[in-house]
């Protein structure tokens with residue numbers, strides 16, 4: 412009798428440990444469920460299909476490139492269409508113009524995923540995306556973010572170039588001495604998050620009614636506002652929202668500055684930065700609070716457990732891809748594989764990236780997966796466009812019947828004229844009274860090189 416009991420206990424222990432150690436994905440799901448009863452509102456929740464239409468508003472200097480990379484890889488694994496910009500827009504949707512469907516590349520006109528920089532026009536974006544699309548964005552603490560913007564754009568942004576000695580303190584002592592609201596890239600010098608979200612960056616401080624309206628708009632549009640300072644926790648919420656697997660949210664940090672290009676903020680600066688970027692500060696405080704309310708609803712034990720599992724899985728992935736640890740961060744010039752060089756804003760900032768050691772790649776498909784994990788934004792956008800253009804060409808040449816072919820030919824004609832319609836608009840602007848706008852598109856093209 413007691414022998415039988417011991418045997419049963421041993422059997423249970425060994426099955427569980429077998430599951431936990433060798434079940435891979437299953438063991439992870441099991442662990443997550445064991446820790447998070449709140450995840451299962453009804454018994455079949457674990458079987459719900461993954462959500463596959465996502466609009467991510469990519470904001471500036473907020474770890475958004477890392478989120479974009481997660482979404483791009485998800486899209487590729489699931490054969491989803493990613494909405495990408497036309498060539499004239501560079502790798503952004505003609506930012507800082509407000510988003511328009513005209514900016515979407517004709518080979519990607521029915522996207523399920525969109526994740527490139529744009530200035531939001533929510534109703535226009537809704538007309539492009541499937542009706543069930545989930546809208547997500549990310550914010551970053553305004554003081555850290557502004558320090559980052561100031562350093563990243565110190566050579567591009569007129570408002571920053573005017574500052575003597577490139578001194579952040581000098582700028583904050585009297586921002587209006589240097590800031591021109593109508594400069595072509597003034598959106599990087601004040602309330603950048605507000606601008607990206609489609610709001611008005613120059614509302615006078617104290618216009619509380621406007622701030623409230625902006626927050627309500629953002630709440631109406633977005634199902635989740637992630638917070639860069641709480642990145643892994645935000646990813647846990649994203650995973651739940653989209654019903655994705657842990658594997659779907661693994662990442663390697665992208666588009667960072669080298670430690671030498673960063674600086675810590677002296678006493679008093681954060682408050683000055685928040686006052687100058689008062690709308691962004693309001694947004695941030697509001698949505699950081701709502702993020703934590705939602706994390707509380709999930710349960711802190713459950714969230715902590717998922718974050719731990721996420722980091723373990725990430726370490727495993729990095730080990731599998733790159734050997735013991737992440738490849739060393741390198742400055743762009745040091746990266747031998749050109750495909751892996753991140754775009755550099757100026758000679759004064761180092762945006763670091765990864766180089767893959769020639770012996771570090773794994774056989775076959777996995778090498779590709781590892782490469783994509785560290786592929787910078789511009790190169791990844793190009794890659795997706797190549798894949799999707801190819802897919803579209805194959806699909807159209809596979810169609811046999813004559814009437815269908817002529818429909819396609821008509822569609823192609825239409826696509827061509829849409830492109831022509833866009834081209835002249837941009838060039839006209841450069842020559843006409845809106846030369847500012849033309850200069851802007853030159854600016855974004857410069858970002859490509």
Ligand SMILES: *[C@@H]1O[C@H](CO)[C@@H](O)[C@H](O)[C@H]1NC(C)=O
Nearest residue numbers: 486487488489490491802805
């Ligand atoms: C994606 O497409 C490829 C080639 O068309 C196919 O082999 C693969 O099974 C598809 N994957 C999914 C998840 O649909």
Ligand SMILES: *[C@@H]1O[C@H](CO)[C@@H](O)[C@H](O)[C@H]1NC(C)=O
Nearest residue numbers: 509510532533534535536538
């Ligand atoms: C946003 O898009 C809608 C149509 O989708 C358009 O009517 C509206 O004018 C746009 N808003 C701005 C401010 O451009």
Ligand SMILES: *[C@@H]1O[C@H](CO)[C@@H](O)[C@H](O)[C@H]1NC(C)=O
Nearest residue numbers: 574575576577578580581582
């Ligand atoms: C700029 O730097 C120079 C030399 O380091 C210094 O003399 C000058 O006062 C600085 N100007 C400002 C506005 O900080």
Ligand SMILES: *[C@@H]1O[C@H](CO)[C@@H](O)[C@H](O)[C@H]1NC(C)=O
Nearest residue numbers: 552638640641699700703704
């Ligand atoms: C966000 O809110 C949480 C909860 O109130 C707080 O603990 C955390 O410090 C805030 N994060 C930042 C970066 O302010």
Ligand SMILES: *[C@@H]1O[C@H](CO)[C@@H](O)[C@H](O)[C@H]1NC(C)=O
Nearest residue numbers: 733734735768769770771772
């Ligand atoms: C890869 O090469 C580097 C330097 O050439 C070496 O230090 C490392 O041990 C090698 N790794 C493997 C897995 O062979």
